[in-house]
Amino acid sequence: MxxxxxxxxxxxxxxxxxxxxxxxxxxxxxxxxxxxxxxxxxxxxxxxxxxxxxxxxxxxxxxxxxxxxxxxxxxxxxxxxxxxxxxxxxxxxxxxxxxxxxxxxxxxxxxxxxxxxxxxxxxxxxxxxxxxxxxxxxxxxxxxxxxxxxxxxxxxxxxxxxxxxxxxxxxxxxxxxxxxxxxxxxxxxxxxxxxxxxxxxxxxxxxxxxxxxxxxxxxxxxxxxxxxxxxxxxxxxxxxxxxxxxxxxxGAAPRGTAVRREVLGDAHVDRAQARQTPFTARFQDFISRYAWGEIWTDPTLGRRERSMITLTALVAHGHYDELAMHVRAARRNGLTPEEIGAVLLQTAVYCGVPAANRAFATAQRVLAEEDQQEN
Structure with missing residues (x-):
């Protein structure tokens, strides 16, 4: 025994x-x-x-x-x-x-x-x-x-x-x-x-x-x-x-939620949480823990660099609704409109002109909306 x-x-x-x-x-x-x-x-x-x-x-x-x-x-x-x-x-x-x-x-x-x-x-x-x-x-x-x-x-x-x-x-x-x-x-x-x-x-x-x-x-x-x-x-x-x-x-979920709010803004996160149901709860938890609690908190890259990578990936896959959200996030992470434009120009070479054309239209709309809000 x-x-x-x-x-x-x-x-x-x-x-x-x-x-x-x-x-x-x-x-x-x-x-x-x-x-x-x-x-x-x-x-x-x-x-x-x-x-x-x-x-x-x-x-x-x-x-x-x-x-x-x-x-x-x-x-x-x-x-x-x-x-x-x-x-x-x-x-x-x-x-x-x-x-x-x-x-x-x-x-x-x-x-x-x-x-x-x-x-x-x-x-x-x-x-x-x-x-x-x-x-x-x-x-x-x-x-x-x-x-x-x-x-x-x-x-x-x-x-x-x-x-x-x-x-x-x-x-x-x-x-x-x-x-x-x-x-x-x-x-x-x-x-x-x-x-x-x-x-x-x-x-x-x-x-x-x-x-x-x-x-x-x-x-x-x-x-x-x-x-x-x-x-x-x-x-x-x-x-x-x-x-x-x-x-x-x-503490991964709270840490991820905090970073998510810092990058995407309180309004977006509040809307996502308000729409959460028992069916989507595990997915929202997954996003907070993995994307925001682990990847975005990794100190190897800064948030500016992560925004550039994210913009490029979204253009490459044609996720333009997400692109609009991350153009706003890129501004919060310190990118200027000129730097965002340079990233999208880079995508024209490697992702294709039609994709970049749609991306520029999306980004221009978002940046114009932000200018109106500031003024």
């Missing part, structure tokens, strides 16, 4: 900052399927399974286990992977593990996110009763009622319910023992890692007051409440969870 590690899945560049993701009771690392691949763009993401869940061996846990025991298994995994210091995000029981690590091993946790979890889980009695039920009858009854505990009415993730059906009953019961004994309320003020709390407003298991209690006690902690989300918000509302986690762990 001492040589066994928690089953885990690693994604993302090996050289990227490590980020460990912990699951909730009854689920596997599949809980993070809609979020982990996106987080792995900027992090070395490591998802792990609870003992007896997913691919983790049931013998990793014993009756009477504690959250501290689970945290020790996570640290053993981190040590085996060479992760001295890491970011951590966990759901429910996985979140409790994160709180324990932040209190008892502050040197290991660089940043913490606790999702749909608590510093206590409503006392020992209900968890001892659940543990006894599972030891006597297995997990069939709990699996049949999982949707009502995990999701809002009408929503389900069959894979996660199947994870619960396939979990080892004794290991599940031992995890219940850990929740029964867990109460970290008197230690929350000791947490020094930057901390984010995410609550589902429709969560019956760990409702928002549980997360608010942690946010009020942990210095500098932030709280995000997700409307329409229940206990497994990471599976039910992955886009909203992803946005919050990105902002917390690497």
């Amino acid at each position: 001492t040589d066994l590690l928690l089953n885990h899945r690693a994604e993302g560049p090996a050289s990227a900052p490590p980020l460990l993701l912990g699951p909730s009771l009854g689920t596997s690392s599949a809980l993070w399927d809609a979020v982990a691949p996106e987080l792995s763009v900027t992090h070395r993401v490591v998802r792990w399974d609870l003992p007896g869940h997913g691919g983790s061996a049931a013998e990793l846990i014993r009756p009477g286990a504690t959250v501290g025991d689970l945290a020790a298994l996570v640290l053993r995994l981190a040590d085996a992977l060479g992760l001295e210091r890491f970011g951590y995000a966990g759901v429910s029981l996985g979140g409790a593990v994160g709180l324990h690590l932040a209190v008892h091993h502050p040197d290991r946790v660089s940043s913490l996110a606790v999702l749909c979890s608590s510093a206590h889980f409503n006392g020992a009695k209900p968890w001892r009763e659940r543990a006894a039920l599972v030891r006597a009858k297995g997990l069939t009854e709990l699996a049949e009622n999982a949707d009502s505990r995990w999701f809002t009415p009408g929503f389900t993730v069959p894979r996660l319910v199947q994870d619960l059906r396939e979990a080892d009953p004794e290991a599940y019961a031992a995890c219940c023992d850990a929740l029964a004994a867990f109460d970290l309320r008197d230690r929350l003020a000791e947490i020094a890692a930057p901390t984010l709390l995410i609550a589902g407003r429709e969560d019956p298991a760990t409702p928002p007051p549980h997360l608010r209690e942690i946010a009020d006690a942990v210095p500098g902690a932030a709280l995000v409440e997700l409307p329409g989300a229940s206990h497994l918000a990471v599976a039910q509302c992955p886009e909203a969870v992803l946005t919050a986690l990105r902002a917390h762990f690497d």
